[in-house]
Amino acid sequence: MDITVNILLTIATAATPLLIAAIGELVVERSGVLNLGVEGMMIMGAVGGFGATYLTGSPWIGLLAAIAMGAVFSLLFAVMTLSLATNQVATGLSLTLLGLGLSGMMGTSFVGQPGERLPNLYIPGLTEMPVVGRLLFGQDPIFYISIALTAAVMWFLFKTRTGLTLRSIGDSHTSAHALGIQVIRYRYLAVIFGGACAGLAGGHLSLVYTPQWVENMSAGRGWIALALVVFASWRPWRVLAGAYIFGAVWIGQLHAQAFGIPVPSQFLSSLPYLATIVVLVLISRNKRLTMMNTPASLGQPFVPDR
Amino acid sequence: MMRLELVKRPQRSMLFSALSPFIAFALTIIAGAVMFALLGVNPLTAFNIYFIEPISQVWQLHELAIKAAPLILIAVGLSVCYKANIWNIGAEGQFILGGIAGSMVPVLFPQFEGPLVLPLMLLLGMVGGAAYAAIPALLKTRFGTNEILTSLMLVYVAQLFLDWLVRGPWRDPQGHGFPQTIQFNDSAVLPELMPDAGRANWGFVFALVAAVLVWILMSRMLKGFEVRVLGSSPRAGRFAGFGLNRMVFFAFLLSGALAGLAGISEVSGAIGQLQPVISPGYGFTAIIVAFLGRLNPLGIVAAGLVLALTYLGGEAVQSALGISDKVARVFQGMLLFFVLGCDTLIHYRIRLVGLALTKPEGAAKLEAAPKLKEAR
Numbered sequence: 100m101d102i103t104v105n106i107l108l109t110i111a112t113a114a115t116p117l118l119i120a121a122i123g124e125l126v127v128e129r130s131g132v133l134n135l136g137v138e139g140m141m142i143m144g145a146v147g148g149f150g151a152t153y154l155t156g157s158p159w160i161g162l163l164a165a166i167a168m169g170a171v172f173s174l175l176f177a178v179m180t181l182s183l184a185t186n187q188v189a190t191g192l193s194l195t196l197l198g199l200g201l202s203g204m205m206g207t208s209f210v211g212q213p214g215e216r217l218p219n220l221y222i223p224g225l226t227e228m229p230v231v232g233r234l235l236f237g238q239d240p241i242f243y244i245s246i247a248l249t250a251a252v253m254w255f256l257f258k259t260r261t262g263l264t265l266r267s268i269g270d271s272h273t274s275a276h277a278l279g280i281q282v283i284r285y286r287y288l289a290v291i292f293g294g295a296c297a298g299l300a301g302g303h304l305s306l307v308y309t310p311q312w313v314e315n316m317s318a319g320r321g322w323i324a325l326a327l328v329v330f331a332s333w334r335p336w337r338v339l340a341g342a343y344i345f346g347a348v349w350i351g352q353l354h355a356q357a358f359g360i361p362v363p364s365q366f367l368s369s370l371p372y373l374a375t376i377v378v379l380v381l382i383s384r385n386k387r388l389t390m391m392n393t394p395a396s397l398g399q400p401f402v403p404d405r
Numbered sequence: 406m407m408r409l410e411l412v413k414r415p416q417r418s419m420l421f422s423a424l425s426p427f428i429a430f431a432l433t434i435i436a437g438a439v440m441f442a443l444l445g446v447n448p449l450t451a452f453n454i455y456f457i458e459p460i461s462q463v464w465q466l467h468e469l470a471i472k473a474a475p476l477i478l479i480a481v482g483l484s485v486c487y488k489a490n491i492w493n494i495g496a497e498g499q500f501i502l503g504g505i506a507g508s509m510v511p512v513l514f515p516q517f518e519g520p521l522v523l524p525l526m527l528l529l530g531m532v533g534g535a536a537y538a539a540i541p542a543l544l545k546t547r548f549g550t551n552e553i554l555t556s557l558m559l560v561y562v563a564q565l566f567l568d569w570l571v572r573g574p575w576r577d578p579q580g581h582g583f584p585q586t587i588q589f590n591d592s593a594v595l596p597e598l599m600p601d602a603g604r605a606n607w608g609f610v611f612a613l614v615a616a617v618l619v620w621i622l623m624s625r626m627l628k629g630f631e632v633r634v635l636g637s638s639p640r641a642g643r644f645a646g647f648g649l650n651r652m653v654f655f656a657f658l659l660s661g662a663l664a665g666l667a668g669i670s671e672v673s674g675a676i677g678q679l680q681p682v683i684s685p686g687y688g689f690t691a692i693i694v695a696f697l698g699r700l701n702p703l704g705i706v707a708a709g710l711v712l713a714l715t716y717l718g719g720e721a722v723q724s725a726l727g728i729s730d731k732v733a734r735v736f737q738g739m740l741l742f743f744v745l746g747c748d749t750l751i752h753y754r755i756r757l758v759g760l761a762l763t764k765p766e767g768a769a770k771l772e773a774a775p776k777l778k779e780a781r
Contacts, residue, residue: 135553175742179742179745179746182409182411183409183411183745183746183749183755184411184749184753185745185746185748185749186745188492188553189487189692189696189741189745190742190745192494192692192741193693193738193741193742193745194742196689196690196692196693196734196737196738196741197734197735197738197739197741197742198738199734199738200731200732200733200734200735200736200737200738201731201734201735201738203729203731203734204728204729204731204732204734204735207729207731318561319557319558319561322554322557322558325554326554326558329551329554363569363573365565365566365568365569365572366565366569368565369561369562369565369566372558372559372561372562373558373562375554375558376544376550376554376555376558376559379544379550379551379554379555380544380548380550380555383548383549383550383551384548384549386549389549402411402413402753
């Protein structure tokens with residue numbers, strides 16, 4: 100029983116960064132913007148979170164720094180694609196490339212330094228409960244944030260007027276503009292929210308998952324988060340499910356390596372990436388489903404006519 | 406508070422079309438100066454070490470050519486993809502698979518020598534790269550799967566596959582446990598162009614030939630026209646009878662083959678054996694090269710040389726100033742940002758306008774109307 104609980108806990112830990120980054124990107128894409136820079140914003144969040152923790156000694160400040168780092172970095176993308184109407188695919192790619200380079204440079208002196216882990220939740224009495232105690236009341240704080248964030252985004256997108264407006268912008272920015280909605284302003288806020296989420300996801304990596312700084316430690320998770328949004332056909336609860344499936348794949352291959360299964364470790368390591376491809380193929384085969392849910396103006400630059 | 410406002414130009418500006426890479430480069434230099442100053446280094450000293458010293462001697466120019474060759478080869482292929490609005494960002498993986506496929510000859514048949522070895526390796530490299538690129542193309546045309554994500558995921562798979570090969574079945578048994586294959590025999594090594602002057606090899610020639618051929622293809626042949634039409638307006642392309650699916654395959658196979666050629670040229674020329682890592686991110690940097698070169702094969706040659714210099718400069722500041730060689734990645738990223746930003750100037754005029762936060766646009770227009778009457 101203990102092993103099962105432990106495995107479930109590690110799956111949750113592996114799924115959390117994917118979930119947070121994907122939920123953020125989901126809001127961005129719902130507003131009609133495709134930000135391929137998730138990987139870059141995530142790694143900036145990771146280095147920012149680790150750096151601030153290292154300098155101040157407090158992982159809580161690190162957590163805030165990670166969020167701020169992601170948000171500020173995403174602003175770069177917002178200015179380019181929203182104010183200067185640049186190609187979103189190319190700009191997102193350059194955000195990722197810049198983030199990988201910048202984080203590597205900033206993190207040079209952090210390599211090999213011991214990190215500080217965000218403490219797990221502990222509620223006397225509740226956390227000690229058998230089985231469910233640690234699952235429900237003994238995880239890291241970002242886990243709870245991720246669940247709350249998913250619920251909040253679901254509520255925001257589908258139960259509030261602002262959420263409806265955001266979705267309408269994603270489906271037709273010209274119509275929204277004609278109705279007097281501030282398309283660009285909404286999109287700025289969406290992109291910054293996505294950046295903050297990606298930063299937080301990165302912070303999870305360097306403050307909880309493996310509390311240290313390793314170059315390129317995001318290891319493609321930002322890209323997997325992007326794939327998750329497509330997989331979830333832009334629905335928050337499906338992102339949650341997808342993130343946990345991928346968390347399970349990620350942890351499953353690690354456990355398989357540890358058990359010494361006679362398959363080369365490299366093949367096991369490539370499973371999450373191959374699984375992403377398979378899942379994308381399965382979901383895109385259903386053309387009706389993807390056509391119906393894809394925000395219609397996704398990725399198209401918008402220049403308001405005056 | 407100020408706000409940027411874009412005003413569409415009636416025609417694309419030829420002036421900014423030509424100037425934008427230069428403006429972008431100038432802005433990168435300024436941003437780089439700020440960065441070096443923040444790192445506590447005199448920017449002039451740093452720039453001298455970064456941009457001037459690495460190309461002040463002939464042998465260094467050869468090193469530049471070695472770095473530029475794969476960048477140009479890959480970027481030339483990618484430019485065709487991007488012109489057609491097809492997003493192959495997995496060139497890094499196609500590069501690796503090209504290197505692996507071409508290396509089959511010297512690694513599996515080390516006794517096989519003679520003039521046939523190299524052409525066979527190069528051919529296999531191109532086939533390997535093209536075959537790997539065919540996967541995202543097939544998934545896109547068959548199932549409509551997003552090619553950005555699949556081609557990128559395949560990069561990680563390729564890196565892990567290479568890692569497995571050189572640590573497992575292809576490891577040199579006499580290599581003292583190092584994860585690498587045997588050294589290629591002499592007839593499997595890409596010859597140097599001028600062995601007396603420096604290390605540059607035939608890979609650079611391949612790059613120039615590829616650039617010229619693709620330039621002819623894009624500007625003088627129907628296929629190039631097809632690429633451009635489908636890229637700017639798939640609907641118009643359909644009416645003209647151009648098949649989008651065929652174009653996806655054409656662009657992916659071409660760019661994959663060129664990336665594969667770059668891979669095997671690098672392995673057989675600059676390295677001489679397979680190692681766990683055979684590319685410092687050429688496949689990704691080539692994306693920047695393609696955009697900096699305006700998706701024009703001849704522009705890409707120039708852009709490839711510039712980006713190759715950022716690699717050499719990064720190594721130089723690392724050894725001279727103790728700054729991480731990641732500084733090269735930062736320069737490359739900034740350069741792409743500024744290029745994309747400056748490209749806006751080609752299609753738009755940029756106006757700075759004061760922003761009245763409380764007034765909606767309609768109200769401002771209404772207020773302006775009576776004033777016009779008064780003026781009359």
